[in-house]
Amino acid sequence: MSRTALPTIRPYHPTTFVDRGVAVPFTTPMLVGTRARPTARQSLELIVPNPSGGRGAYIMPWDGIMSICRPTLHDQVFVDRIARYDHVTPRVIRQIASQVAAEGLAGEQAMAAAQIAVDVQARNRTIMNYRLLLELVEQTALPVDGLGADPAARARATVDWVSPQLARSPAWTADALEVLAGVVSDIGVGRDGTKERIPRLLAMLSRVRFELADWRDAHPDGERAACVNMICSVADLTLDLAGITLSAARSMTMDMVGLLRSWSGDPAGIVGLFARSDWMLDGWEPICLIWQNATDYATRLAAMIEIMTLVPILPREAIEWTQCESDAMQPVAFRRMIPFNEDWRSGALVYELIARNERFRARAQSAAGC
Helix, strand or coil: CCCCCCCCCECCCCCCHHHHCEECCCCCHHHCCCEEEECCCCCEEEEEECCCCCCCEEEEEHHHHHHCCCCCHHHHHHHHHHCCCCCCCHHHHHHHHHHHHHCCCCCHHHHHHHHHHHHHHHHHHHHHHHHHHHHHHHHHCCCCCCCCCCHHHHHHHHHHHHHHHCCCCHHHHHHHHHHHHHHHCCCCCCCCCCCCHHHHHHHHHHHHHHHHHHHHHHCCCHHHHHHHHHHHHHHHHHHHHHHHHHHHHHHHCCCHHHHHHHHHHCHHHHHHHHCHHHHHHCCHHHHHHHHHHCCCHHHHHHHHHHHHCCCCCCCCHHHHHHCCCCHHHCCCCCCCCHHHHCCCCCHHHHHHHHHHHHHHHHHHHHHHCC
16 A cells, blocks of 8 residues: 655754744644745745654645645635735734635634624724824924814824924825834834733733643653743743834834834835734744643643644844844754654544634634734
């Protein structure tokens, strides 16, 4: 009887976040933790974690996926949508995920959550647009003589006053604030804020990190403790670096005229700066959901084993962005621990895992609509 030849496990030591690829929320169990990145030939390359938990990964085009698994319809459609983009970012992947979920391909719960999230996100962008305008008004602090207490009049006067300094028209300034509202909607404005997506994800990762440590302390075992220590170490570094990039991005909104001036000269650069914390945290949300889905010792042990294969590698670019370095930046090889839960990626559990992954999509869509 012939067997399908598996692709070769290849080294995976990305130096940039683009090289690392973007985490794609596939529902096929074998593809959990898979990342997508562009290639020099303008095609899409997938990086599939080594299922043994060791170093390296399967790196292949989508056409080669059938050699290791049978992807769900959700995943097939997802890849078709990704291929339409020249530049893939975590935000782009979330947009595609929302579209695919809204079509019902990730289950009914995810479809309902995605449909609600569209309206909520539109409302949040409107609120963020108002907050940016309010920041501009307060920072500019024009004299209120003749403007009365009408906030709309003060806003118009502020935009009219600021625009010549930018060598732009008031219409351009108003449009720029509207576009920037979408750019900053995930991180918030000013020093504080816990309701936006990135601060919420930071809080969730912090909770999961401490829950993992508590579980390790309650169930001491040398090998498992070492694995949890590694997960916590990378999580700690990620929390620190994401916090640094989040603070740097938020600080830009404390000088709205400067932000608008920078936006006028290099909008793509500003988008990149505001996206850094998103890149830092990319791939951690499903890890948190896997852990939160586990409720007893057996399921948490299985969750820990699965998480080991999914912990995102921090590329060297993270050092350039934050000027921080740590031993946790180094790639980590795990001992093969699959026998503790031998069939966690086998056919016996495949439909249960697909259903679980669809529930995760529903929770992610619900969170996106907060």
